[in-house]
Amino acid sequence: MNEVALLAAATIASGTPLALAGLGLLINEKAGVLNLGAEGIMLVGAIAGFAAAFHSGSEWIAFAAGAAAGMVLAAGFGVLVIWLGTNQYASGLALSLFGAGFSAFVGVQYVGRKLAERSTFEVPVLADIPFLGPALFKQHPLAYAAVLLAVALAWFLYRSRTGLVLRAIGESPDSAYSLGYAVRWIRLAAVLAGGALCGVAGAFLSVVYAPLWVEGLVAGRGWIALALTPFATWRPGRVLLGAYLFGGVTMLQFHLQGAGVQIASQFLSMLPYLATIVVLALISRNPAWIRINMPASLGQPFHPSA
Amino acid sequence: MFSPAKRFWLRAAALAALTALAACGKEEPPPAPKAPAPEAKAPAPPPAPFKAAWMYVGPVGDAGWTFAHDQGRKAVEAEFGDKVKTTFVEKVPEGADAERVIRDLAVQGNKIIFATSFGFMEPMLKVAAEFPDVKFEHATGYKTAPNMRIYDSKFYEDTYLAGIIAGTVSKTGTLGFVGSFPIPEVLRNINAFTLGAQSVNPKIKTRVIWINTWFDPPKESEAAQSLLNGGADVLLQNTDSTAVLQTAEKNGKLAFGWDSDMSAFAPKAHLGSAIVDWSNYYKKAVKEAMDGTWKTERTVWGVKEGQNDLVKISDGVPESAKKRIAEIKEAMKAGTFEVFTGPVVDNAGKERLAKGAKADQDWKDKVDFYVRGVEGKIPTAK
Numbered sequence: 001m002n003e004v005a006l007l008a009a010a011t012i013a014s015g016t017p018l019a020l021a022g023l024g025l026l027i028n029e030k031a032g033v034l035n036l037g038a039e040g041i042m043l044v045g046a047i048a049g050f051a052a053a054f055h056s057g058s059e060w061i062a063f064a065a066g067a068a069a070g071m072v073l074a075a076g077f078g079v080l081v082i083w084l085g086t087n088q089y090a091s092g093l094a095l096s097l098f099g100a101g102f103s104a105f106v107g108v109q110y111v112g113r114k115l116a117e118r119s120t121f122e123v124p125v126l127a128d129i130p131f132l133g134p135a136l137f138k139q140h141p142l143a144y145a146a147v148l149l150a151v152a153l154a155w156f157l158y159r160s161r162t163g164l165v166l167r168a169i170g171e172s173p174d175s176a177y178s179l180g181y182a183v184r185w186i187r188l189a190a191v192l193a194g195g196a197l198c199g200v201a202g203a204f205l206s207v208v209y210a211p212l213w214v215e216g217l218v219a220g221r222g223w224i225a226l227a228l229t230p231f232a233t234w235r236p237g238r239v240l241l242g243a244y245l246f247g248g249v250t251m252l253q254f255h256l257q258g259a260g261v262q263i264a265s266q267f268l269s270m271l272p273y274l275a276t277i278v279v280l281a282l283i284s285r286n287p288a289w290i291r292i293n294m295p296a297s298l299g300q301p302f303h304p305s306a
Numbered sequence: 307m308f309s310p311a312k313r314f315w316l317r318a319a320a321l322a323a324l325t326a327l328a329a330c331g332k333e334e335p336p337p338a339p340k341a342p343a344p345e346a347k348a349p350a351p352p353p354a355p356f357k358a359a360w361m362y363v364g365p366v367g368d369a370g371w372t373f374a375h376d377q378g379r380k381a382v383e384a385e386f387g388d389k390v391k392t393t394f395v396e397k398v399p400e401g402a403d404a405e406r407v408i409r410d411l412a413v414q415g416n417k418i419i420f421a422t423s424f425g426f427m428e429p430m431l432k433v434a435a436e437f438p439d440v441k442f443e444h445a446t447g448y449k450t451a452p453n454m455r456i457y458d459s460k461f462y463e464d465t466y467l468a469g470i471i472a473g474t475v476s477k478t479g480t481l482g483f484v485g486s487f488p489i490p491e492v493l494r495n496i497n498a499f500t501l502g503a504q505s506v507n508p509k510i511k512t513r514v515i516w517i518n519t520w521f522d523p524p525k526e527s528e529a530a531q532s533l534l535n536g537g538a539d540v541l542l543q544n545t546d547s548t549a550v551l552q553t554a555e556k557n558g559k560l561a562f563g564w565d566s567d568m569s570a571f572a573p574k575a576h577l578g579s580a581i582v583d584w585s586n587y588y589k590k591a592v593k594e595a596m597d598g599t600w601k602t603e604r605t606v607w608g609v610k611e612g613q614n615d616l617v618k619i620s621d622g623v624p625e626s627a628k629k630r631i632a633e634i635k636e637a638m639k640a641g642t643f644e645v646f647t648g649p650v651v652d653n654a655g656k657e658r659l660a661k662g663a664k665a666d667q668d669w670k671d672k673v674d675f676y677v678r679g680v681e682g683k684i685p686t687a688k
Contacts, residue, residue: 257532
């Protein structure tokens, strides 16, 4: 039983960076902007966070640095695709490749460096509950922040007026524009928010999860986060669940090996990605699931004159 | 690290300048080939330094495998001073690029080239055939050529020593091993680790998780976490980062450093570091290449030659284990102790080495089983 609790705990830890990045990308996409640069932003956030933690010793400064770095990259991307109308797919891919190279370049001096000791966090009282305590209440504070963020985002998107405007811009930027909303600025704000969350997710990986810096640390998690939004049919709660599902599959492959289950480890290594494809294929079988929630203008440039 | 490339461009630029000079200076007499007129009494010009190059699979700052090789390269520089000029290329992927890099290094005039990853074997073999005057050295491989030889280390002597500590301090009786790829080298390490532990506690079990990579810290720590969750309380790894050790530290469990002294990364969890010191071999190889005594052979050194060791053994390790390690090390140095001495029984109960027999190199090259006490099956085993 204890083993199951620990597996659950590891699943949540593994899913948290995916959830943070996935929710960030959800904000992006709800406003109609597809940012394929998530992987690159996470990498730059990771090295910025690691460097900040290394020099300051504070992980909260590290998360702030990760968020700031993510916003800087996202701002560049936002200006390109929102004002200059460059192709979102190409710009995002370029950003992803740029982030990978740039983070490796500035990170050279941090390879093999060690961060100061961190104190572990436990939720008072609740952490002592048998089974549930070790499973749920000994996580890093950011793990709880990710859950709160999903709840807050659900409220924001579907219950608040600003969220309605954001969604309207994602559905029909022309209509929103004719109603007098600053479509481009709101899109930029959404892109910045997405970049900040991706940056925090990267910093979480390098400062809390690994905790160390190497080139390519993010190792494809940005792409999984991107797959999470269609996987979740653009609903915040489902993004969170999807993140834990992927985290769980990742941990399960090691858990099964440790438990002596006779499956080739190479096969287990590909499970998370196989799961992505299977779920996407299943969702796509029912177009209504996608169409109801997918922002209609996703990936399309907006020209106010048009 | 780009100095070879830089030199190439400098050379190209010089050549271009010369060509231009020759072209526009037709009226003038062409520059004499022995341009700097030798002064009668001048001493012979100092001989050009002997050029040696290293090609690494990882970054030199990895605190592990590549770092250890680069320490060896620095030892060569320190030993030979001006007589040798060393260069290195880091982070070369095991693939098509490797061949190009090796050829580049040969073209640049390096007389001896070391490639330090298993996957560089085939590319090096190919390039070696094109440059018969250059000596090629490949770490951890098994193929040779008239101008290419191989060298390796007895890591399993390290892991046996580590096993003695692990078997002594483990409370749960379960050890964990984060493995990279199920190749003979890694299987030897797992087996020796287990045998070492069983030499002090026959009931010890080892669990293995394969991550199919040499270097991926998040994956390494996830695997380590799984092993700890499953009840292992002492970990060893065959992967190159500090992640496993740091995961043990985070969980209040114990682990070892690998390839280099990693004690600074986990003051509480660190039991000792299994290290490899390539400097003696590199000095020998470069010297042989310089004075012409280099010949194709296979060198496998271990504790005896000072190439492997378990260092920075933690103060918390019981005296009994320390004493036993000291004894075994002495015997290894004297050449009287062989880790794989029969009877060696695999975990399916089959005898792999008869009672009293000592494993030879060929036997060790073909290890494809877990010894008794290691749980599970090797992923690629049929």
